[in-house]
Amino acid sequence: MAEMITEDDFPMIEVKKMNETEVRLFALLFNLLREPKGISFQRFRKIMPRYYRNEDIDSDRKKLYRDLGQLKSMGFNIKVANFGYQSEDHFPYYLEKESLESVLKFSDEELEFLSRKLCEVENQDNETLLSLSQKLFSKNLELYPKGIKINKRKKESDANEETDLIKVIQSIKDKRALVIRYAGKERIIEPYRLIRKNSEDFYLLAYDRSRKNLRRFILPRIEVKKDLREDFISNKKITDKDMNFHPLGFDVHEEEKLQISVANHYLDSLETFLNGYPYSLDENTFTIQTTNKAALFPFFTKYPDALQTSVENPFCVSFQNHLKQILETYKSVV
Secondary structure, eight states, rough: OOOOGGGGGGGOOOOOOOHHHHHHHHHHHHHHHTTHHHHHHHHHHOOOOOOOOOOOOHHHHHHHHHHHHHHHTTTEEEEOOOOOOOOOOGEEEEOGGGGGGGGOOHHHHHHHHHHHHHOOOOTTTHHHHHHHHHTTTTOOOGSSSSTTTOOOOOOHHHHHHHHHHHHHHHHHHHHEEEEETTTTEEEEEEEEEEEEEETTTTEEEEETTTTTTTEEEGGGGOOEEEEEEEEEEOOOOOOOHHHHOOOGGSSSSSEEEEEEEOOOGHHHHHHHHHTTTEEEEEEEEEEEEEEEEGGHHHHHHHOOOGEEEOSSHHHHHHHHHHHHHHHHHHHHHO
């Protein structure tokens, strides 16, 4: 006969009345769960006046910091979002979703074992393993064993780019000419300066002997063929125009003077588009000297109602031809 199960086999958990601090923490957590976009200190004071609405606002602020810290110590991943120039009291605190989900956890020993196994793999794809290890240890970098590294092999193309860069830098320092291959053609250049635009774009400003002028070259596309060990024959002074990388300054054709009238409510948009490039504005008419008028086409393609210049204007004629070419290309594809 089966043994009878009694209440003694399932001892009850003793229920205790929550104290004031526990009630406050529970209410705080409940509100954070209910508001996924976050709640600011000032809003907490409105929705939880019993706890955070005292006369001493600094005391309330410190109390909230302590309570949030206690929730963090209990495993709730609480973050604060910073929105521009708002006062700190208006930054919303929010509960990161990750803390509400099950996560894979490793012990120190397991992490060390995994790291060593990653490095012992023969014929390993180092880039894949490097990415994998970064994910595994992203939140446990202090557990990554010292001295264990995944040596990322450089691709042949990367090594060539690095060698070319060293040669370019050396030629700038020594003022020596280079033979390069660029856009499928060999050129003799005299490198003047490396220029970084934005965060990832690198250019070389150099004198092109065949074109007898300063030109801009995209650095990763330069293949150095030979160091001529010849002194510079040019003696160019770098101007603001040379340093301006707005596409209107690219040497595509002979310099032209454009006069373009724009609808008033598009003036600010075009001025933003022209930022960094010289122009003059008389009422709603822009005067622009450019060697690449096609650089304006994308703006007026996006804002066709902005253009108020007469159709006989040379720029308008070029722009209409540009649109026709796009249409013909589209028809041929469709």
